[in-house]
Amino acid sequence: xxxxxxxxxxxxxxQVLGAMMRRFGDFAAAEDAVQxxxxxxxxxxxxxxxPDNPRGWLIHVAARRMTDQLRSDFARRQxxxxxxxxxxxxxxxxxxxxxxxQDDTLILLFMCCHPALTTSSAIALTLRAIGGLGTGExxxxxxxxxxxxxxxxxxxxxxxxxxxxxxxxxxxDERSARLTAVLHVLYLIFNEGxxxxxxxxxxxxxxxxxxxxxVRTLHGQLPREAEIAGxxxxxxxxxxxxxxxxxxxxxxxxxxxxxRSRWDHDAIAEGIALISATLPRGAVGPYQLQxxxxxxxxxxxxxxxxxxxxxxxxxxxxxxxSDNPVIALNRAVATAMVHGPRAGLAELxxxxxxxxxxxxxxxxxxxxxxxxxxxxxxxxIACYLAAAGRTASEPERNYLATQAARLGESQxxxxxxxxxxxxxxxxxxx
Amino acid sequence: MKYMLMMHxxxxxxTTAGIGTWPxxxxxxxxxxxxxxxxxxxxxxxxxxxxxxxxxxxxKSVRARKDGTPDTDGPFAESKEFLAxxxxxxxxxxxxAYQIAAQISAAPGKGGVPLNMPIEIRQVMSAxxxxx
Numbered sequence: 001x002x003x004x005x006x007x008x009x010x011x012x013x014x015q016v017l018g019a020m021m022r023r024f025g026d027f028a029a030a031e032d033a034v035q036x037x038x039x040x041x042x043x044x045x046x047x048x049x050x051p052d053n054p055r056g057w058l059i060h061v062a063a064r065r066m067t068d069q070l071r072s073d074f075a076r077r078q079x080x081x082x083x084x085x086x087x088x089x090x091x092x093x094x095x096x097x098x099x100x101x102q103d104d105t106l107i108l109l110f111m112c113c114h115p116a117l118t119t120s121s122a123i124a125l126t127l128r129a130i131g132g133l134g135t136g137e138x139x140x141x142x143x144x145x146x147x148x149x150x151x152x153x154x155x156x157x158x159x160x161x162x163x164x165x166x167x168x169x170x171x172x173d174e175r176s177a178r179l180t181a182v183l184h185v186l187y188l189i190f191n192e193g194x195x196x197x198x199x200x201x202x203x204x205x206x207x208x209x210x211x212x213x214x215v216r217t218l219h220g221q222l223p224r225e226a227e228i229a230g231x232x233x234x235x236x237x238x239x240x241x242x243x244x245x246x247x248x249x250x251x252x253x254x255x256x257x258x259x260r261s262r263w264d265h266d267a268i269a270e271g272i273a274l275i276s277a278t279l280p281r282g283a284v285g286p287y288q289l290q291x292x293x294x295x296x297x298x299x300x301x302x303x304x305x306x307x308x309x310x311x312x313x314x315x316x317x318x319x320x321x322s323d324n325p326v327i328a329l330n331r332a333v334a335t336a337m338v339h340g341p342r343a344g345l346a347e348l349x350x351x352x353x354x355x356x357x358x359x360x361x362x363x364x365x366x367x368x369x370x371x372x373x374x375x376x377x378x379x380x381i382a383c384y385l386a387a388a389g390r391t392a393s394e395p396e397r398n399y400l401a402t403q404a405a406r407l408g409e410s411q412x413x414x415x416x417x418x419x420x421x422x423x424x425x426x427x428x429x430x
Numbered sequence: 431m432k433y434m435l436m437m438h439x440x441x442x443x444x445t446t447a448g449i450g451t452w453p454x455x456x457x458x459x460x461x462x463x464x465x466x467x468x469x470x471x472x473x474x475x476x477x478x479x480x481x482x483x484x485x486x487x488x489x490k491s492v493r494a495r496k497d498g499t500p501d502t503d504g505p506f507a508e509s510k511e512f513l514a515x516x517x518x519x520x521x522x523x524x525x526x527a528y529q530i531a532a533q534i535s536a537a538p539g540k541g542g543v544p545l546n547m548p549i550e551i552r553q554v555m556s557a558x559x560x561x562x
Contacts, residue, residue, distance in 0.1 A: 155475055
């Protein structure tokens, strides 16, 4: 057993090194990474068994080591990203001064998130060029074939070259709009990762980590931009809840029922400190306000202790800054928590006329929740089912359908009382 | 956003007006259109999967018997339409999915006349859930 296993490693080592070379091009670093992968195999395989695809396993581990190493070597990675984007190949690039290299990252970010690109292209290009993720990793995170992702990245590079955008920071006049586009792309990368529902869990958490890392870099370079700080705080405060957000079976756990001891309290402390330092400086924007709302949730030691009047007030300010009807939907929830479910439902009635929310599952989901709190079980069941039929998220559909089923069961039992907060299904006794 | 595009073909006429009754050059033109179409979707970075399905003549419906063994039924002469093939695409928005569906719908048929087949579009459940 042991000999066959060693033979396998010897046979695979050069193949893995070749794969690392093709991907990263740095022989010395690739060799180190392959050695570490072989060591990991020697330690793990005897107890865990040889994986089904040992070569893939080794390549994956080695690539992770390489990526970690590249991350710690900031300047080199920036040069690689530059080379990648411009296909300069092996041409020597003048080692730039520290400052110029930092500018390069910023310029690359502005380029990859250029408004000329579709958002999906901008996301892919940003992860590839600045995040340093492999095309295969990005493809698996977005559950598309690698060839499709390669094509998407190649087209995005082409569009940037064709657009003739110079390799420099945008001028004052367009800087604010371009920064908004960058933050939007980073926000979308985070959002895509902020679900552990779809099989490729590992890669999806990586997307969150990557988005946070990129916003942190951006914040380090432009510390006075309050919305960058706001977005970083928002991500930290949201990502802090990731472990409590799903149950063992992958089902969604709503905020009110999450086990708060499972929240990442270091991330919460960092996020709160950041948003507290940023908000008083003026120029309040949507990311800062959303971070402030997340901070109020994260500060509460229990769902009952949540400072809903403050959340309600923050949504009010947010609504004045943004015309997004989903914000108004969220405020209706806060209204219900402060002034009771009827007040929240009255706000929903006013919102239902908004064409942008027509057929939106969130409208039905919020209405179902408030109807349940108001004790209208029949109507709540109908709205939970309507919302379940409209959502494009499988875990959310399962959650909403379970809410409808739970209410149906409690209704069938004589004397059951309406529950104000969703609780697990009650087994019916016969 | 991912969408599944399903191409339904009318079962009636499959033997009297189906692809096998077209002139060979029309069949060739139809196949070339589909191949070229898939190549374009691959090049645009939107392609996830596409498959054509074998004809409905051998279609079966299976249910488990009480002991768990398969109980096969069919083919079903009475159904009006059958699923001829599908695409799964990852596109920017629903408008783009509709645009692609319209192009597939207009695939050339007999004499090069657009078929205008009905293409059913369904969103694949891959959206991130909202914070509840």
